[in-house]
Amino acid sequence: MNSSTNYVGQSRRAAWCAAWLLLASAVLALCGASVGSTGFDSVLRMHGDPVAWQIVWDIRLPRTLGAWLAGALLGLSGAVAQGLFRNPLADPYLLGSASGAALGGAVAMALFGVSPVAAHWLARIGITGMAFVGAAGAVVLTLLLAKGVQHTLRLLLAGVIVGVVLGALRDLVELASPDILQAMQAFTLGSTAFVGWMACVLMAVAFGLCSVVAWMLARALDGLTLGEATAASLGLPLMPMRAGLVAAMALATGTAVAQTGLIAFVGLAAPHLVRSIVRVTHERHIVLSSLMGAVLLLAADILARWLLAPQELPVGVLTAALGGTYLLWLMHRRTSQGGAL
Template sequence: MMPGGLPLRARQLLVALLGLAVLVVLLGMAVGSGGLESLAQIRGDPLAMQVVRAIRLPRTLGALLAGALLGLAGCVAQGLFRNPLADPYLLGSSSGAALGVALAFVFMGGTSSAFPWLGQMGITGAAFLGAMLAVLLTLLLARGVSGSVRLLLAGVIVGVVLGAFSHILQLLNPSILQGLLSFSMGTTGFVDWYSCALMAVSLLLCLAVAWSLARVLDGLVLGEATARTLGLPLGVMQAALVAVMALATGAAVAQTGLLAFVGLAAPHLVRSIVKLRHQWLLLLSSLMGAVLLGLADLLARGLLAPQELPVGVLTALLGGGYLLWLMHRSPTFRAGRGGT
């Protein structure tokens, strides 16, 4: 056992995930429009090295960071709502981000002179702002975070309504359809070093806060009433966890678009391998999400090279396939609840 009581199997999983993350980075530098290239050949070509430094490396690191953010948000969501099917988009953040992007396309393409701040904020800023406003609207409708069922219902309502507004904008402005389609299918193709820095700061902040509140998630596994008997100030701590989930999701979605199943599948995969308290479950879920999205990005780039697949389509296929297999093996999702 290492400090914090991490079991041997969890340590092995931690080492394996870190090793896979390093492998993803190495392969990410070698996979281009022509498929897999030799790293030795790349090092001998100054132009190829420039492509690696400016495009491939930040894209690969960005995929890992976005996956880690979604894995962390999914673990928080499943613990907070005590629901193995909870995912990071439950509070309407995905619909809010899509609406923000749609509005940005409309204003920047038509009346951007009347909204100069929108041009400065850009598509990623609009997506992040839309996601944050959707979560705030959900909290307003739910009158706080004290009732998880009410919060879930409010999130579903906000998601449906904002999605409807987004569809109306698409009908009224057909020119934005292509841009919104790219955003909704998810892509890491536009991630640069600045995007990586933003996601890295968000990940460190969210992970630190979630790690400090892991005891709350452990208590919520037993139910809110039981958690209160443990002397936990649930109201403030649940609000902080919702903020972590919203920030992690918004930061990832703003940079990569909507990526399905990463946040839902990553905690499931970890729990299917080892049972842990949430403190280590949060970290391993982040690493699992990073590896899942990193591998999906490699497949998206190299599977049909030089043509590139939308990475969100691959995550949906792979994540959906895994969850179907899990349902077939265990209809009651026995592996879905966090254990101690």
């Protein structure tokens, strides 16, 4: 009876949490459409001023929606990574996707201007396309080194190695082409300033696909919390399920990084925040983590635009500062209580 009552209570709490996160998303979306170098006046003048309409419709709204979608992708990836590796400190970049995306972006920037052929080829793919190719390539390389997904520890170590090696290659590209250093700094610090409607469409499609796959395979994450032997004894096909979860995590992370650069701590902090509010199965945890990541990144993006207006802070710097402070506080609280993260 107590177990049934507790389940009903947690389900209601999860529903309320989702409702509050959706409400916060709507409020932040209105704020995102209003915050900018021209202030709230652009929203008031939309009907009679074509410049104000262009500012809100072509710049602020896609940026706001893009920040929400990128945060949702990172939150989903973080929830999958922490469940897959059974490690609360796992983040979406563990498989080397961040280093691969940075390398792909650096190579694309370095090739600009080298020859008309290179420029024409890059014009078709774009820097964001190269960043996505680099992220996907890094994950594939990690899987090859780990010889599949059957050994979680081997997969984790392979991801760390791939990340270090690709990071070193990116440094070599930057040394060979020092004129790209400023652009690469903007990429590694993260920004939503260049997100347009097409990027929003791509992220929305990726989020839809990854959400469906992760939700369908969430039973594997629930089983892994009991241990691999127990999960296998329950009849779960762990290898194909792991492969699907890794694919969803890689697609979500690669898409977000390609469009917004390297934004730290959102994928790590969002699942922690959800667990501090409600304990549910991974089916609901993934959904709530996606919503939490979306709210976190959108709020950070609005703060980054507002704090030093009309100048902007890199949103990745803000998320790293806020997320790092939160995790330090959480570590201190759990240590003082004799618990773990």
